[in-house]
Amino acid sequence: LELANPGVRKLKPYQAGKPITELERELGISGIVKLASNENPLGLSDKVKAALRDELDDLARYPDANGYYLKTKLADRLRVQASQITLGNGSNDVLEILARTFVGAEHEVIFSQHAFVVYPLVTQAIGATPVAVPAVDYGHDLDAMAAAITERTRMVFIANPNNPTGTFLTAEDLHAFVAKVPEHVIVVLDEAYNEYVPEKLRADSVGWLAEFPNLVVSRTFSKAYGLAGLRAGYAVSSEEIADLLNRIRQPFNMNSLSLAAATAVLDDQDYLQQSVAVNDAGMDQLIAFCEQQKLNYIPSRGNFLTIEFGPKSGEIYEQLLHKGVIVRPVAGYELPNHLRVSIGLPHENDAFIKAMKELL
Ligand code: PMP
Numbered sequence: 001l002e003l004a005n006p007g008v009r010k011l012k013p014y015q016a017g018k019p020i021t022e023l024e025r026e027l028g029i030s031g032i033v034k035l036a037s038n039e040n041p042l043g044l045s046d047k048v049k050a051a052l053r054d055e056l057d058d059l060a061r062y063p064d065a066n067g068y069y070l071k072t073k074l075a076d077r078l079r080v081q082a083s084q085i086t087l088g089n090g091s092n093d094v095l096e097i098l099a100r101t102f103v104g105a106e107h108e109v110i111f112s113q114h115a116f117v118v119y120p121l122v123t124q125a126i127g128a129t130p131v132a133v134p135a136v137d138y139g140h141d142l143d144a145m146a147a148a149i150t151e152r153t154r155m156v157f158i159a160n161p162n163n164p165t166g167t168f169l170t171a172e173d174l175h176a177f178v179a180k181v182p183e184h185v186i187v188v189l190d191e192a193y194n195e196y197v198p199e200k201l202r203a204d205s206v207g208w209l210a211e212f213p214n215l216v217v218s219r220t221f222s223k224a225y226g227l228a229g230l231r232a233g234y235a236v237s238s239e240e241i242a243d244l245l246n247r248i249r250q251p252f253n254m255n256s257l258s259l260a261a262a263t264a265v266l267d268d269q270d271y272l273q274q275s276v277a278v279n280d281a282g283m284d285q286l287i288a289f290c291e292q293q294k295l296n297y298i299p300s301r302g303n304f305l306t307i308e309f310g311p312k313s314g315e316i317y318e319q320l321l322h323k324g325v326i327v328r329p330v331a332g333y334e335l336p337n338h339l340r341v342s343i344g345l346p347h348e349n350d351a352f353i354k355a356m357k358e359l360l
Pocket of ligand 1: 038089090091092093116159161162163190192219220221222228231232233
């Protein structure tokens with residue numbers, strides 16, 4: 001234990017759930033509904049399935065280390081150069097690559113209270129100092145975050161929308177914040193849930209790259225594109241930053257199947273639209289339930305809703321589990337009175353609502 005770097009020793013292990021089939025066996029129930037990991041309830045797009053089948057014949061070979069087709073297509077969609085893109089084995093990988101590229105043990109890394117777990121993880125793994133800034137209304141306090149920047153700050157992480165709260169910053173507020181951040185600080189804008197945000201509200205974050213050389217935007221295929229199990233994410237930045245990130249990145253960090261799947265799903269606009277429509281309808285369903293039961297919830301722009309159940313949240317989580325519905329406790333995010341419920345298909349949301357009504 002003493003041999004591990006001090007930052008690693010401080011890390012808490014990631015709390016992974018049991019495989020569903022194992023849980024079903026243990027609890028003696030079948031048809032468990034999992035609303036715990038902000039996954040896409042639609043399952044894989046048919047175009048992705050076809051692309052994966054086509055890819056099987058090439059799997060004895062190494063993946064394309066540069067992700068040529070995926071980057072070309074992304075660059076076209078985002079109106080950037082392919083040389084501005086860095087691919088990751090999920091966006092978690094991108095976040096880690098960013099921290100390893102820029103942050104040393106002597107630096108501070110700023111994020112918000114209730115921020116995504118990977119920010120403190122990658123910070124501490126390096127032995128850098130995490131600075132968690134208290135939230136306002138469960139969301140980012142951008143003024144306080146700007147005020148927390150010191151000479152030692154090297155990176156700021158902002159998730160918009162944020163997980164696990166679903167809180168959302170307006171384009172105007174975000175832009176004003178990035179404009180205030182000094183150049184020795186890299187701003188990582190994590191837009192994992194971007195596609196769920198109505199287009200008119202979305203920040204033109206990729207467009208801001210020309211204005212802010214210290215900005216990096218990270219996105220994922222795990223949510224609205226439905227590829228969580230395949231692991232595909234990316235960063236968009238200046239060419240100079242992308243060059244650095246690509247130096248540290250493992251050459252085959254995205255495997256052939258994830259490259260093929262991500263490239264294919266970008267052409268499946270119907271799937272994307274359906275993902276968003278199912279999410280909007282499911283969100284309405286969960287909100288209606290909360291209003292009816294007079295439960296407080298944190299208004300969310302993601303594919304999940306974080307609901308306040310009070311001090312009995314832990315118990316409710318267990319009871320829901322025994323009724324075959326898995327949600328996510330968020331006590332580890334300093335939200336001990338809340339549970340995060342991912343939006344599922346209508347019958348899955350109904351299963352949660354029915355189980356809750358039995359409990360309340
Ligand atoms: N950022 C945020 C805010 C997230 O909630 C998640 C997924 N839980 C990720 C990044 C990482 O997703 P992935 O590694 O699957 O791309």
